[in-house]
Amino acid sequence: MIYTITLNPALDHIIETDGFNIGETNYYNKDYVVIGGKGINVSIVLNNLKANVLSTGLMGKSNQHHFTNKFKEMLVKSHFFFYPGDTRTNFKIKNLKAKQETEINGQGSEIDFKLLTELKQYLSANLDAGDIVVAAGSIPKGTPITIYQEIGEIAADKQALFILDTSKEQMIAGLKSQPYLIKPNIEEICEILKMPFKKYSFEETQTMVKQLRELGARNVLVSQGSQGSIFFGENGDTYKVGVAQGTLVNSVGSGDSMIAGFTYGLYKQLDLKTTLQYGAAAGAATAFTQWLADRNEIEKLIKEISVEKL
Structure with a gap:
């Protein structure tokens, strides 16, 4: 079972x-609302890939x-x-002509500590x-920065x-739980x-990754956007992961989809090369579609992803 936490x-x-x-009055052609949150995005892509996944959180x-x-x-x-009130709303303004995107993100409601305790108890029990x-x-707001460390310790x-x-x-604190994978950009x-x-x-990046390991990270997938990514394995192996070719439609959720693809590879116990291909293909497939990629879109791109051991 895979659990995603948002x-x-x-x-x-x-x-x-x-x-x-x-500073001016602007007019728009189209608007729509989609559910979001990084963990929720991960769970939807994993579900599209037919993995056994459950989405939880607040x-x-x-x-x-x-x-x-x-x-x-x-x-x-x-x-x-659930807490009283609304889940936050983020506004994402896409200037199609200029190919620019402006984000205005809400911070969210302050959370009752009791809910965090219930979530941790649920994970411990299941x-x-x-x-x-x-x-x-x-x-x-109101959430201790150690929350991901505590969740990581429950998982361990x-x-x-x-x-x-x-x-x-929260990442610095979370590293103390020695997560199996983190996916930062520079x-x-x-x-x-x-x-x-x-x-x-x-x-220099290698040296920085070594410092991340000293803080607790086991495997580090360094995201480099259109230049692909570099995987630094805990066994010392390093891989350069390429990208698929396509037209950028939507950058939202691409990084989450990469995490989903990699997680799918772990879930299916695939070899590391194929796992990295699934990660990159899932990220690209989402970038090439309006929302989050489905299984067919991901698997069409798998063969395009180069993985080179450095």
Whole structure:
């Protein structure tokens, strides 16, 4: 079983326009709302891949129907813990003419500590050895920065694999639980290590990854956007992972889909090369579609992904 955890989900209100200027009245052509949250995105892509996955975490009670109705429609298993009020809304303005995207993200409601305790108790009662736990995304107001560390420790105690995809202080704390995989980009690595954000050589990146390992990370998949990614394995092996060719339609959820593809490879006990191909193909397939990729779109791109041992 795979469990995905989303502590700060969102409704993504996407607005498409042919022009957007700050400080002026703007008009748009189309808008729509999709459910969001990094862990929820991971669970939907895994469900599309026919993996046995359950989506859990925290959610506002007042507008939960947006999520629960979509889960029922897509046959995604879920078990969320609800707080009073609304789940936050994020606004994403797509300037189609300029190929630019502006995001205005909500911070979310302050969470009752009791809900976090209930979530941890649920994981303790249900996790089995060999399960995979994917914790992804930001944390809501009032949540201790140690929450992902605590979840990672529960996973370790149950002999489950823990994958962590977050940033800032909660990532630094979460590394203490020795997650099996993290997927930062260079900017996020710089934030963790308190280094200036700039272009770094491969050798410098290697040194930075070594520092992440000293903080607790086991395997590190460094995302490089259109240049692919580099996987630094805990056994010392390093792989350069390529990208598929296509037209960018939607960047939202691409990184989450990469995590989903990699997790699917672990779940199916595939070899590392194929696991990395699934990760890159899932990320690309989402980038090439309006929302999140399905199984056919992902598997069509698998053979395009090069994996080279360095």
